[in-house]
Structure formats: structure tokens, C-alpha cells
Amino acid sequence: MRAGIINLNTGNLLSIVSAVKKAGFETVVIDKPQADFDVLLLPGQGRFGFVAAQLDKYNWREFILNWIAQDKRFIGICVGMQLMFESSVEDTDAKGLGVFSGQIQKLKHAKTPMVGWAKLNSENELFKDDYVYFVNSYAIASSKYCIASVNYAGDFCAAVQKGKLYGFQFHPEKSGLYGRELLKQCLN
Amino acid sequence: MSQLNTWLNTSLVPRIIACLDVANGRVVKGTNYKQLLDMGEPIELALKYEQQGADEIVFLDIKASVDKQQSALEMVRKVAMNLSIPFTVGGGIKQLSDVDKFFNAGADKVTLNTAAVETPDLIDQIAKKYGSQSLIIAIDVNREKSGKLAIYTHGGSISVKKSYQQWLDEVVDRGAGEILMTAMHKDGTGTGFDLELLAQEDFSLPIIASGGANEPKDFLDAINAGADAVLAAGIFHRGEYSVTEIKQYLINNNIDMRMKK
Known part of the structure; x- marks a missing residue:
């Protein structure tokens, strides 16, 4: 099984690459669209607008939308998850992929970014009551496809799923052995 | 009590952080920053604490110098490939290009002390380039004989003019993401954290309490006094308590902790 990790030059990919390798995948970091993979991952750090601009700069937008339309497996992490929605209050002019509807909001807590471990509130056995690691100032408040949520001066959606499409606001690659197991389950 | 404000309306839980003081590629522990004892291999120890349930690892290269930077970067790269929890590195950072090297090697956060005091603008630069969440400012504070709080740099050897x-x-x-507060007058003494220091104000960012952990109750007291995270070294390295035991004690005392389901 082969996994492609999309490199948008927004941060270090060493941890996510190692985590996907350890899940048993042949893992390749890709700078431009390439289709010979079983799963694509979109990690992302930094501003919504910047990451969205990088998607266009390296011609990823249409490719990803086609990939998803063909019902192929896709995982967005952190800002990579946020980009699956329509827009964000962080950069209102920037366009997300719009695979899910909704606008990313700023967290309402006095201490932002939210940094640390939180227990997932979920009805899904895989996610229920496990702790994962968050580093974010923005999130989607709710979604029809939300499968796990946490509270940070208001509930937000920690994970979304629609078929083979996953979005994680937290960092599974930094969420201990549970995070590694979760990633493995969602990759397969 | 800041404890109430800290843990209200959030799913976040207090963190237990294992600190590895590294010198010449080995983990060491000193008392009041002097007399270093060899404690073992950095990566081996980090993986052990990860297994025990540590929420984060901090590596401080306390004898960092320019010629040793390459080996420090090599260690960071190995840690990034093997650890499944976040980790912070510090020591020897003087300018933004040093920080770039650590992040390129896979560090999640960096921590500064002396460099921040000497070049405060470095805080702004790092926060702007990598975000506040990537930056921990370490403050070594000492309660002087006069009773006043003084700031120190250079591993606790030089007193700073600025007030605490x-x-x-x-x-x-300037954009720090977290404060790593070390009470020097408590460090390595095993007399508990400085609770007065932790409780004296409502901090607007997460506070990591450091210096003085001797028994499980010290962790509980620090969290109750308002610490968002507690960092300890010797108590773990000497094998007196495992991270698991500390966490279990805290859970028994009604503090939520990340534990396996």
C-alpha cells in the first residue's frame, strides 16, 4: 500500500511521514500532483490563506477535488482539515476546497492557541474517550459529518468523516500510541 | 484560585512533562545547576517516558555550543522519527537561523532563556514565523535573600537587571506561547514547587511549573496552584516514581489526566 503526503512547504513533515510508515505504508512526500497512491494525506500548518494559496500555486486544488470525487481515500490534518471546508474567518478572501460546507471560526477561549491534550467526545468506538493532541486557534464549530468533538470555550469538531474522507483538527502523529493506531485504522 | 479558571470550559487536561537535560549527548541531572550526574541515553529515556504516559518531552542541551550543534540536530531528527508525542528543544539558540535548524530537524517547539533576555526581539521573530504555539520562554526565577524575585540567565549563573x-x-x-517557570531556589532541592509564585496571578498563557518535584503531592499542589503543566526530571530519572504512578496519584485526587482507555 502506498501513501502520498502532500508537501505544501508549510512545515516539517518528518513526524507524519514516520507515523504513516510505521502504519505499514510505503510513504512518499509529493510536491506536485501524482495519482499512483492508495491514500493521500494533506497536513498543514500556518495561516488558512497561506496554505490555500499554496494549494493553488502547486496545482493541487482540482486534483484533490477529482481524487475525492472518485471516492479515493483522503486525510486532512489540522489546517489540512480546515481546508476541506469552504472558508475561514482567519482569511476571509481565501477559498477552501469546499468538500464540506461551513466556515472555520476562531476559538473563543481566552488562551489561544489551544495547546495540549483533550479527550474526544464521540459515539464512534474508535474515537470515544481517547486523548489526542491539539495545536490550533481556529476550528469548525459543527458539521453534519462531525464524528468527534471537544470543548474549548465552546464545542468544536475535532474530526469529520464522510466515506473514505477524513479530517482531523488534532495531530494523530503527535497523539501517542493511540494516535498512531487511529491513523492506521483510517489509512486502511 | 486560578485552578478554577484554568480548567473551566475546556477539554484540555494538565500535562506531565519529562525533562531531559542533555550534555555531551548524555542525559544529566544537577542540583542547583551544578554537579552533573549521568542519567543515560536521551532517546532511550524519551521513549521510556512516552511509554509511561508522559504528555511531552523537553530536551535541554545545557552545555550547548556551536561545535556541538550538529550532534544536537542529529538527536532531534532521530527523536522526531521515533517519538509519538510532542517534544521541545532548547539550549544554544542565539538567532532565528538556529531556530530554523531545530524546526527543520522536526522539533515541535523551541525554548529560549538567555537568548530571549539578550535579544528580546527573537521572541517576536519566532512567534511571527512559526506561531506562538511553537515557543516556550523559560524563566529562571530566584527568590533572593531579600525576599525579592530575580531573573537569571546562563543556566542560573547571571542575574538580570529587569524585574520578574x-x-x-x-x-x-512579544508573543511567547508558554512560560516554563523554574524556581531556582527550589530546583533539585526536592522541597516542592514554588506555589506562591504559581498562584500569584492569572497568567494569560499556559504555565509549566518546574523545579522542586520530590513526591506525587508536589505535582498535585502545583496543578491546584494554577500550573497548566508540570515538568520534572530527577524524580523520573532516578526511578523514584514513574510518570504512570504520578498520573495515577493525580487521577485519584480528582485531576483529569491523559491515560489509556
């Missing part, structure tokens, strides 16, 4: 309060406000203002 002035410096604290400045680092928050």
Missing part, C-alpha cells in the same frame, strides 16, 4: 514582573509582561506581549 516586567520580564513576564514583556515575553507575553
Whole structure:
């Protein structure tokens, strides 16, 4: 099984690459669209607008939308998850992929970014009551496809799923052995 | 009590952080920053604490110098490939290009002390380039014989002119993401954290309490006094308590902790 990790030059990919390798995948970091993979991952750090601009700069937008339309497996992490929605209050002019509807909001807590471990509130056995690691100032408040949520001066959606499409606001690659197991389950 | 404010309306839980003081590629522990004892291999120890349930690892290269930077970067790269929890590195950072090297090697956060005091603008630069969440400012504070709080740099050897309060406000203002507060008068003494220091104000960013952990109750007291995270070294390295045992004690005392389901 082969996994492609999309490199948008927004941060270090060493941890996510190692985590996907350890899940048993042949893992390749890709700078431009390439289709010979079983799963694509979109990690992302930094501003919504910047990451969205990088998607266009390296011609990823249409490719990803086609990939998803063909019902192929896709995982967005952190800002990579946020980009699956329509827009964000962080950069209102920037366009997300719009695979899910909704606008990313700023967290309402006095201490932002939210940094640390939180227990997932979920009805899904895989996610229920496990702790994962968050580093974010923005999130989607709710979604029809939300499968796990946490509270940070208001509930937000920690994970979304629609078929083979996953979005994680937290960092599974930094969420201990549970995070590694979760990633493995969602990759397969 | 800041404890109430800290843990209200959030799913976040207090963190237990294992600190590895590294010198010449080995983990060491000193008392009041002097007399170093060899404690073992950095990566081996980090993986052990990860297994025990540590929420984060901090590596401090306390004898960092330019010629040793390459080996430090090599260690960071290995850690990034093997650890499944976040980790912070510090020591020997003087300018933004040093920080770039650590992040390129896979570090999640960096921590500064001396460099921040000597070049406060470095705080702004790092926060702007990598975001506040990537930056921990370490403050070594000592309660002087006069009773006043003084700030120290260079591993606790040089006293700084700025007052504690002035410096604290400045680092928050410049964009620090977290404060690693070490009470030097408590460090390595095993007499508990400085609770008065932790409880004296409502900090606007996460506070990591450091220096003085001797028994499980010290962790509980620090969290109850308002610490968002507690960092310890010797108590773990000497094998007196495992991270698991500390966490279990805290859970038994009604503090939520990340534990396996």
C-alpha cells in the first residue's frame, strides 16, 4: 500500500511521514500532483490563506477535488482539515476546497492557541474517550459529518468523516500510541 | 484560585512533562545547576517516558555550543522519527537561523532563556514565523535573600537587571506561547514547587511549573496552584516514581489526566 503526503512547504513533515510508515505504508512526500497512491494525506500548518494559496500555486486544488470525487481515500490534518471546508474567518478572501460546507471560526477561549491534550467526545468506538493532541486557534464549530468533538470555550469538531474522507483538527502523529493506531485504522 | 479558571470550559487536561537535560549527548541531572550526574541515553529515556504516559518531552542541551550543534540536530531528527508525542528543544539558540535548524530537524517547539533576555526581539521573530504555539520562554526565577524575585540567565549563573514582573509582561506581549517557570531556589532541592509564585496571578498563557518535584503531592499542589503543566526530571530519572504512578496519584485526587482507555 502506498501513501502520498502532500508537501505544501508549510512545515516539517518528518513526524507524519514516520507515523504513516510505521502504519505499514510505503510513504512518499509529493510536491506536485501524482495519482499512483492508495491514500493521500494533506497536513498543514500556518495561516488558512497561506496554505490555500499554496494549494493553488502547486496545482493541487482540482486534483484533490477529482481524487475525492472518485471516492479515493483522503486525510486532512489540522489546517489540512480546515481546508476541506469552504472558508475561514482567519482569511476571509481565501477559498477552501469546499468538500464540506461551513466556515472555520476562531476559538473563543481566552488562551489561544489551544495547546495540549483533550479527550474526544464521540459515539464512534474508535474515537470515544481517547486523548489526542491539539495545536490550533481556529476550528469548525459543527458539521453534519462531525464524528468527534471537544470543548474549548465552546464545542468544536475535532474530526469529520464522510466515506473514505477524513479530517482531523488534532495531530494523530503527535497523539501517542493511540494516535498512531487511529491513523492506521483510517489509512486502511 | 486560578485552578478554577484554568480548567473551566475546556477539554484540555494538565500535562506531565519529562525533562531531559542533555550534555555531551548524555542525559544529566544537577542540583542547583551544578554537579552533573549521568542519567543515560536521551532517546532511550524519551521513549521510556512516552511509554509511561508522559504528555511531552523537553530536551535541554545545557552545555550547548556551536561545535556541538550538529550532534544536537542529529538527536532531534532521530527523536522526531521515533517519538509519538510532542517534544521541545532548547539550549544554544542565539538567532532565528538556529531556530530554523531545530524546526527543520522536526522539533515541535523551541525554548529560549538567555537568548530571549539578550535579544528580546527573537521572541517576536519566532512567534511571527512559526506561531506562538511553537515557543516556550523559560524563566529562571530566584527568590533572593531579600525576599525579592530575580531573573537569571546562563543556566542560573547571571542575574538580570529587569524585574520578574516586567520580564513576564514583556515575553507575553512579544508573543511567547508558554512560560516554563523554574524556581531556582527550589530546583533539585526536592522541597516542592514554588506555589506562591504559581498562584500569584492569572497568567494569560499556559504555565509549566518546574523545579522542586520530590513526591506525587508536589505535582498535585502545583496543578491546584494554577500550573497548566508540570515538568520534572530527577524524580523520573532516578526511578523514584514513574510518570504512570504520578498520573495515577493525580487521577485519584480528582485531576483529569491523559491515560489509556
